[in-house]
Amino acid sequence: VSEPGRDDEMLDSxxxxxxxxxxxxxxxxxxxxxxxxxxxxxxxSRAAISDARRRRPWAARWGAPLAAAAVLALAVAIxxxxxxxxxxxxxxxxxxVRTEPRSPALETQxxxxxxxxxKETARAxxxxxxxxxxxxxxxxxxxxxSEVSQRPRELKPEARQNAEKDELDDSVLSQRPFAAGKADxxxxxxxQGAREPAAPEASLKKIQEQYARGEIEQADRALRQFCVDFxxxxxxxxLSSRAARLAFSCNQRSDGK
Amino acid sequence: MLAYRDGDAAAFxxxxxxxxxxLYRFVLRQCRDRARADELxxxxxxxxxxxxxxxxxxxxxxxxxxxxARNRLIDHFRxxxxxxxxxxxxxxxxxxxxxAAAQPDQALERxxxxxxxxxxxxxxxxSQREAFLLHEEGELTLEEIxxxxxxxxxxxxxxxxxxxxxxxxxLEEAL
Numbered sequence: 001v002s003e004p005g006r007d008d009e010m011l012d013s014x015x016x017x018x019x020x021x022x023x024x025x026x027x028x029x030x031x032x033x034x035x036x037x038x039x040x041x042x043x044x045s046r047a048a049i050s051d052a053r054r055r056r057p058w059a060a061r062w063g064a065p066l067a068a069a070a071v072l073a074l075a076v077a078i079x080x081x082x083x084x085x086x087x088x089x090x091x092x093x094x095x096x097v098r099t100e101p102r103s104p105a106l107e108t109q110x111x112x113x114x115x116x117x118x119k120e121t122a123r124a125x126x127x128x129x130x131x132x133x134x135x136x137x138x139x140x141x142x143x144x145x146s147e148v149s150q151r152p153r154e155l156k157p158e159a160r161q162n163a164e165k166d167e168l169d170d171s172v173l174s175q176r177p178f179a180a181g182k183a184d185x186x187x188x189x190x191x192q193g194a195r196e197p198a199a200p201e202a203s204l205k206k207i208q209e210q211y212a213r214g215e216i217e218q219a220d221r222a223l224r225q226f227c228v229d230f231x232x233x234x235x236x237x238x239l240s241s242r243a244a245r246l247a248f249s250c251n252q253r254s255d256g257k
Numbered sequence: 258m259l260a261y262r263d264g265d266a267a268a269f270x271x272x273x274x275x276x277x278x279x280l281y282r283f284v285l286r287q288c289r290d291r292a293r294a295d296e297l298x299x300x301x302x303x304x305x306x307x308x309x310x311x312x313x314x315x316x317x318x319x320x321x322x323x324x325x326a327r328n329r330l331i332d333h334f335r336x337x338x339x340x341x342x343x344x345x346x347x348x349x350x351x352x353x354x355x356x357a358a359a360q361p362d363q364a365l366e367r368x369x370x371x372x373x374x375x376x377x378x379x380x381x382x383x384s385q386r387e388a389f390l391l392h393e394e395g396e397l398t399l400e401e402i403x404x405x406x407x408x409x410x411x412x413x414x415x416x417x418x419x420x421x422x423x424x425x426x427x428l429e430e431a432l
Contacts, residue, residue, distance in 0.1 A: 007418050007421070007422055008418070010418075010421050010422075010425065011414065011417055011418050011421060014392075014417070014421055015392070015399070015417075019421075020425075020428070021374075021421060021424050021425065021428070022393070024370065024371070024374050024428065025374060025378070025393055027367070027371055028370070028371030028372070028374045028375050029282050029286075029371075029375065029393075029394075031278075031281060031282050031285055031291075032277065032278050032281060033277055033278075033281045033295065033298055034295070037295055037298065037299060038273070038277065040299065041273060041299060041302045041303075042269070042270055042273060044302075044303060044306060045261070045266060045269040045270070045273070045302075045306050046266045048306045048307075048309070049261075049264055049265075049266045049269075
């Protein structure tokens with residue numbers, strides 16, 4: 001006859017593995033699989049693993065390493081891009097600083113430089129106007145040939161007046177390099193501060209060469225500039241006659257004065 | 258098992274060492290024949306090896322292992338035209354204890370008591386024996402036994418209570 005309280009107590013002690021039945025069963029039950037059975041099962045487990053490794057498809061074998069490599073490459077690329085963006089962001093304030101107004105001294109210097117350029121172009125414009133008035137048959141300068149020929153159109157009237165005033169001043173003109181002209185291409189490429197008037201003879205030689213090459217317009221302009229830069233300088237006969245045809249001479253300025 | 262699934266053969270060896278004795282005795286007590294127990298035991302482990310790629314750790318490995326064992330035993334008894342509940346086979350007993358004359362007195366008595374206990378376990382109804390062995394050999398809790406056998410926790414508790422009562426009666430008779 002089983003008693004409920006005793007049965008529950010026995011069950012609890014059995015579940016906690018401390019009952020007499022647990023101990024008796026532990027002592028009685030000692031059967032184990034044979035060594036042969038053990039080795040058979042263990043070798044089967046190893047064979048299954050090696051077989052699975054052999055049968056693994058290419059994608060399963062290399063998928064994970066390739067995916068890892070792709071993720072790494074992507075991360076590096078994104079990192080480099082972010083670094084570039086950060087560098088650009090750091091450079092942006094520097095650029096802003098560079099665009100800020102410069103010091104008054106620098107500003108004055110650049111302003112005077114600009115004014116000088118404007119004056120030069122204005123002078124060229126004025127000369128062209130005079131030339132047009134005196135010789136209607138003379139060919140107009142090619143508009144696309146230089147930026148100098150376009151610039152006078154953009155000048156303000158007061159700048160043009162100043163330029164014309166300067167043009168009449170021979171003393172200023174004699175010291176000024178023939179920057180506005182296109183007589184000498186090589187001098188145009190030189191820095192403005194370093195420009196010096198070429199030796200008269202060399203300039204004349206270049207002008208003669210230009211005429212010889214058929215660069216008539218350039219040669220005319222160079223001749224005209226020569227007469228501006230070296231007023232009163234004697235010209236060879238052919239250049240003198242050409243200057244006469246173009247209605248100017250190297251004595252023109254000095255005569256005018 | 259997860260390590261073995263990922264290709265670690267040593268992990269399987271460790272699992273096997275941990276569970277080999279308990280599982281073997283669980284199978285042996287159910288089928289009561291060493292040769293058949295060897296065959297079933299091997300089949301169960303082969304099933305575990307084959308199922309490694311599908312293994313999901315939803316419970317303890319021992320729960321998974323004893324569920325595999327139970328399913329294999331059900332298949333075995335079904336093939337013999339019986340079910341697990343009717344697995345008692347009086348014509349297929351376990352090895353009998355050694356003759357009494359060959360044993361010293363104390364050792365003889367121990368072996369006789371052990372044989373009687375094992376005989377009492379084999380005499381239990383299959384469901385009670387199964388619950389007893391799952392707890393004793395598989396070291397499973399009431400909830401785990403209920404999960405494997407597909408019954409409620411209280412049913413398992415009741416089965417165990419009846420099993421223990423019978424076993425205690427056998428032991429007292431033997432004394």
